[in-house]
Amino acid sequence: MQTHFTEEDLKKPHIREADRVLRSCVHCGFCNATCPTYQLLGDERDGPRGRIYLMKEMLENPDDDVNVTEQTRLHLDRCLTCRNCETTCPSGVEYHKLLDIGRAEIERRGPRKASDRAFRYGLRKALTDPKRFQALLKLGQTFKPLVPGKLKDKLPAKPVDAGARPEGKRHERQMLILEGCVQPGLSPNTNAATARVLDRLGIGLLPAPEAGCCGAVDFHLNAQDDGRARIRANIDAWWPHVEAGAEAIVQTASGCGAFVKEYGEMLEGDPEYAEKARRVSELARDLVEVLRDEELEALKVKESRKLAFHCPCTLQHAQKLGGAVEGVLVKLGFSLTPVQDAHLCCGSAGTYSITQPELATQLRHNKLNALEAGNPELIVTANIGCQTHLNGAGRTPVRHWIEIVDETLQPAMGSAR
Template identity: 80%
Template sequence: MQTHFTEADLQKPHLREAERVLRTCVHCGFCNATCPTYLLLGDERDGPRGRIYLMKELLESRDDDAEVTRETQTHLDRCLTCLNCETTCPSGVQYHKLLDIGRAEVERRVGRTPKERALRFGLRQALVEPRRFKALLKLGQTFRPLVPGTLRDKMPAKPVEPGKRPAGQQHPRQMLILEGCVQPGLSPNTNAATARVLDRLEIGLMASPKAGCCGAVDYHLNAQQAGLDRARTNIDAWWPAIEDGCEAIVQTASGCGAFVKEYGELLAEDPDYCEKAERVSALAKDLVEVLREEDLEKLNVEASRKLAFHCPCTLQHAQKLGGAVEQVLVKLGFELAPVQNAHLCCGSAGTYSITQPALAHQLRDNKLDALEAGRPEMIVTANIGCQTHLNGAGRTPVRHWIEIVDDALCR
């Protein structure tokens, strides 16, 4: 793609990066064929190619250019950032990097309505602190009829009790775990089940109390510096264990895992953190990356359920681990129902299901139709956002896949 940035423009790092990404696009449109919002809406501006043109026009224009409108912001907001387009793109366009730049720029120029600002600020305050989120969740469950429907659907009536976690210190192999911000409240059994399964494989799992939200919520709501500050806090919290020989940093929410794996790139220009961030990203592993390297016969699993696996976008498109969980589940003896269009997003996409509820519900219902077509007993997934979003429909129960493995352990 031809660009028209001035020499002065290219002195700015974000425009220099934008030009690099734009010049890799060859206008082929293959991305539109796998874009969930384009397939729903049929509008070129709601597909990756159209959004790229909108961002090109935005970034090449002057601050006082009247062509930069709220309509441009609307089309960028509708993007799920599912990265399906990046998986499809034959030219390797790093669309998500351009989108981060474009969203920040249009927000700087156009701003937000008071209602939008309040919602985004509220999400950032409510979701990123586990204790605050648990308190708000408990309050919401107590006064459930008064909670707006978009939020009420995401509140489990009664989460699965976590059960006892093994101490794990007796094992020579030790790994860290990022507990997450909303998962301890919405699905407290997920990390407990992970600890029990890894304990069976003689792997100890330890949490760092000072580590918190991975930073993705802030970063993707255009509070990018706040997101990077959270990344730095986590690096500081994990570093002593890393220096002591910690083998890996396990993520049970694929959305968090995808973001932690980007720490090295996101902090590459920070002289105080660049090397540490790169080391943390190298150690970050989704849970399935750990299990698939182990002797799974040690788990002694009695698998009897028929499952449908929903592979989150952050697992298959961001982390390139599509098929990995399915292979582990089949190896353990579970029967998996076939799922059509497994590459398409369920509509959760971080806070998207709250900021864009109409589109998110359409995508959710389409995804559930595909998952339920094979008549599974249960749907399993690898990301808490997808889990709560799909469960909100009140159809087939949805849980994290490691909980089902834990349930099947012979004790």
């Protein structure tokens, strides 16, 4: 794609990066074929190619008409950032990087309406602090009839109790775990189950309480400076453990995993944190990356269930781990039902299901129809956002896959379960 930036424009790092991404696009349109919002709306501007053109026009015209900018905001807001287009693209266009630049540019040029800004600010404050979120969650569950409709189905029934975690320090192999911001409240058993399963494999998990939200929520809501501040805080929390020899930093939510793996790119221009961020990204591992390299026979799974696996976009398109969880589950003896159009997004996409509820609901309906076609006993996934969003429909129960693995383990001598 030909671009028309001035030499002065290209001195700016974000414009230089945008120019690089834009020039890699050959505007073939293959991306539209797998874009969830283009399939729903049929509008070129709601597909990757159209959004790329909108961002190109905006970035090349710094004195753009306000109405054009607002139209661009509308169509960029509708993007799920599922990165399905990147999997499909034959030219390797890094669309998500251009999208971050475009969204930041829109925020710079003109603020949103006060009500929209307040809503997004409230979301960030509610979701990124685990203690605050859990307090709000309990309040919402108590007064559920009064909760607005688009938030009500985000309130789960009583989650599965976490149970005891084994003493991680008794193993020679040590890994850190990112506890997450909403997962401890919505599904506290996920990380506890992870600790128990890894304990069986001779791996201890070390929590780092000072580490908080990975920063993805801020980026979803265009507060990118705040997101980078969280990245730096997490690096500070993990660094002593990294220096002490922690083998990996495990994420059980694929959305967090995808984001932490990009810390190095996000802070590559920061002289104080660039090298540390690069190292943290190197150590980041989705849970399935840890398990697939271990002797799974040692887990001695005692039963099998008929499952449907929903592969989150952040696992298959961002981390390029499509098929990895399915491989582990099949190796452990579980029966998996086929899922048509498994590449398509469920509509969760971070805060998307709250900010774009109508589109998210349509996508959820389509995804559940595909997941339930094989009549599974249970749907399992690898991301808390997808889990909560799909469960909100009140259809087939959805849980994290590691919980089901944990539940099917034969009792072991000295187990913490």
